[in-house]
Amino acid sequence: MACSRAVTGTVAALVALVVLVLLTIGRVAHADTDVDTRQVETYVVQERLFRQGLELNAGIGLLPLNAFSKGWMVNGSVTYHFSNVLAWEIGQGGYVFANMDTGLKRQLLNNFGVQPTQLSRDSFLVSSNLVFTPFYGKLAGLNRSIDHVEIFFPIGLALARYEDPGAFQQGADVGLGLRWYLGPQVSLRFDARDYLLFESFSNFSLTNELLVSVGISVAFGGNER
Numbered sequence: 001m002a003c004s005r006a007v008t009g010t011v012a013a014l015v016a017l018v019v020l021v022l023l024t025i026g027r028v029a030h031a032d033t034d035v036d037t038r039q040v041e042t043y044v045v046q047e048r049l050f051r052q053g054l055e056l057n058a059g060i061g062l063l064p065l066n067a068f069s070k071g072w073m074v075n076g077s078v079t080y081h082f083s084n085v086l087a088w089e090i091g092q093g094g095y096v097f098a099n100m101d102t103g104l105k106r107q108l109l110n111n112f113g114v115q116p117t118q119l120s121r122d123s124f125l126v127s128s129n130l131v132f133t134p135f136y137g138k139l140a141g142l143n144r145s146i147d148h149v150e151i152f153f154p155i156g157l158a159l160a161r162y163e164d165p166g167a168f169q170q171g172a173d174v175g176l177g178l179r180w181y182l183g184p185q186v187s188l189r190f191d192a193r194d195y196l197l198f199e200s201f202s203n204f205s206l207t208n209e210l211l212v213s214v215g216i217s218v219a220f221g222g223n224e225r
Contacts, residue, residue, distance in 0.1 A: 045219065052219040053089075055079040057189060059215020061094055065208060068104050073125075077212055085133055089154055093126035094211065112218040120162045122209060127173050128212055129156030148181040158195050161210065169207055171197035185219045 056078060063071035075094025081087040097120065133152040141147050158173040165204040175193040182188055 001198065007157070024201045029122075030092055051084060052081040052087075055081060055217050055219045057215050059191075060191065061156030061191075061211050063096065063122060063209055063211055065210050069099040069101050070081055071122060072098040072100065073211065073213070075125075075211070075215070079131060081219075084136070085108040086151075087131040087133070089127075089129040089131050089156065091126065091128060093124065094213075095124045096122060097220075100198020120164055120167070123161045123163050125158065125160045125209065125211065127158035127193075127195075129154035129173065129175075150179045150181075152177045152179065154191075154193070158197065160195065160197050160207075167195035169199050171195060171206075187217045187219070189213075189215050189217050190209055191215070 009023055021192040056076070059074075061075050063073060063075040073094040073096050075092070077092035079087050079089045104207070131152050131154045133150050135151040137149055139147045140148060154172060154173070154175040154177065158171055160169045160171075161167075162169060173195045174195050175191060178190045180188040180190075191211070191213045192209040193205075193213075195211070197207045197209065198204050
């Protein structure tokens with residue numbers, strides 16, 4: 001009986017030892033996995049290849065929201081980049097050089113005998129914005145090239161000049177942009193800006209303008225990492 005109890009106690013002790021060893025190995029392996037995972041994550045998140053200082057942009061845009069005419073605009077901007085994430089768009093503006101008639105005025109007159117009494121349209125837009133660029137990435141083009149792109153968000157104050165009748169309106173603008181790097185200093189930009197404007201607080205009526213544009217940017221003072 002004593003011998004049987006001794007054997008049972010020895011088996012129990014061996015089982016406990018094996019369980020303890022397995023738990024210890026599992027903890028060590030889990031810790032190693034966490035370290036490896038953190039190392040891999042740190043390795044994968046790379047710094048941006050291209051950096052910008054002073055940026056000059058020029059392009060062409062379209063104002064599509066006016067029901068009677070669509071305005072074609074030449075526009076440009078001057079931006080200073082404090083870092084890869086934050087920049088100040090010191091000035092952004094555009095001038096409407098051509099208006100494309102949609103034919104709605106003629107349809108109203110011919111079909112219903114209605115003559116629109118007011119055809120106010122934008123002649124130029126200017127704004128100053130803070131620009132946040134939280135997203136940056138690389139794309140493989142047909143497995144033959146690596147393209148660097150980033151997404152940015154401008155937000156700031158805006159001023160517009162209208163004609164027929166002539167008036168100034170002020171307000172704010174927010175936007176979404178995509179930058180496609182063609183080289184260390186040159187990039188292709190796609191912008192969409194939404195302007196919310198009003199003439200005065202006493203005559204508060206919001207006017208919404210959407211500017212869609214494409215342009216070329218040249219950076220000075222930045223460099224390749």
